[in-house]
Amino acid sequence: MSFEQLSFLYQLSQLDLEIDNIRKKAAAIDPGNKIVQQIREQQLVWNKHQSLLDTTNARIYELEAESEKINARIKQDKQSLYQSGNVSAKESENLEKNITSNEHRLGTIDDEMLELLDKKPTLETSAKTEKSKLENLKADLAKHQKEVRILQDTLKTNFDKLLQQRPSIAKNIETHLYKQYENIKRKHHDTGLAILNSDKGCSMCGMHIPEKILDSLDNNCIIQCESCSRILMKLIPNSN
Numbered sequence: 001m002s003f004e005q006l007s008f009l010y011q012l013s014q015l016d017l018e019i020d021n022i023r024k025k026a027a028a029i030d031p032g033n034k035i036v037q038q039i040r041e042q043q044l045v046w047n048k049h050q051s052l053l054d055t056t057n058a059r060i061y062e063l064e065a066e067s068e069k070i071n072a073r074i075k076q077d078k079q080s081l082y083q084s085g086n087v088s089a090k091e092s093e094n095l096e097k098n099i100t101s102n103e104h105r106l107g108t109i110d111d112e113m114l115e116l117l118d119k120k121p122t123l124e125t126s127a128k129t130e131k132s133k134l135e136n137l138k139a140d141l142a143k144h145q146k147e148v149r150i151l152q153d154t155l156k157t158n159f160d161k162l163l164q165q166r167p168s169i170a171k172n173i174e175t176h177l178y179k180q181y182e183n184i185k186r187k188h189h190d191t192g193l194a195i196l197n198s199d200k201g202c203s204m205c206g207m208h209i210p211e212k213i214l215d216s217l218d219n220n221c222i223i224q225c226e227s228c229s230r231i232l233m234k235l236i237p238n239s240n
């Protein structure tokens, strides 16, 4: 194998490694799954707090309406009791009983209302806090997704650029050598070439290369790594 051929093969291999590197980077991009999960959890937390506040408000509204009705009834009963002269003793007794019982009910309504009004500001604050946490997470996701789109576009542009360069290098390589390289590359998805590193090992799989094979390399024969089968190259040619 001539030095020139090796040099082109090396250039092609470097290009393929870059292409593979981009592919791996693109595959490793997090589309925001972690934030999406956080949003789901925070939505539940906010729902819980908001629903507590809603229930409290609904109960306050209910108590107000009930209180209004009872007050009207008491007023009516008192009017019947004191302003009308033609009420029997039995009716008077019933009216007084009703008034007492309704006033007692008003008392319990007031107690419950006070308790709810006391709790309400805390519930409002926590619902607001949890909602703002949720909104922040949603903003984080939007920001992350925008960054992902930019990164994906950049990777795609670089990928296309490298892929375009490939034929101009490949055309310089003898057909049989190119086919051999491609066959090996297909198995590994990255490159079909490996460099003999300073420890006399394969740069791609780390396999130690026996001395007798190293001798063949000196004689410019095409040698493949016994472990990963990539074409072995001894020196990195000056590839400008």
Ligand SMILES: [Zn+2]
Residues within 6 Å of the ligand: 194, 202, 203, 204, 205, 206, 207, 225, 226, 227, 228, 229, 230
């Ligand atoms: Zn190897």
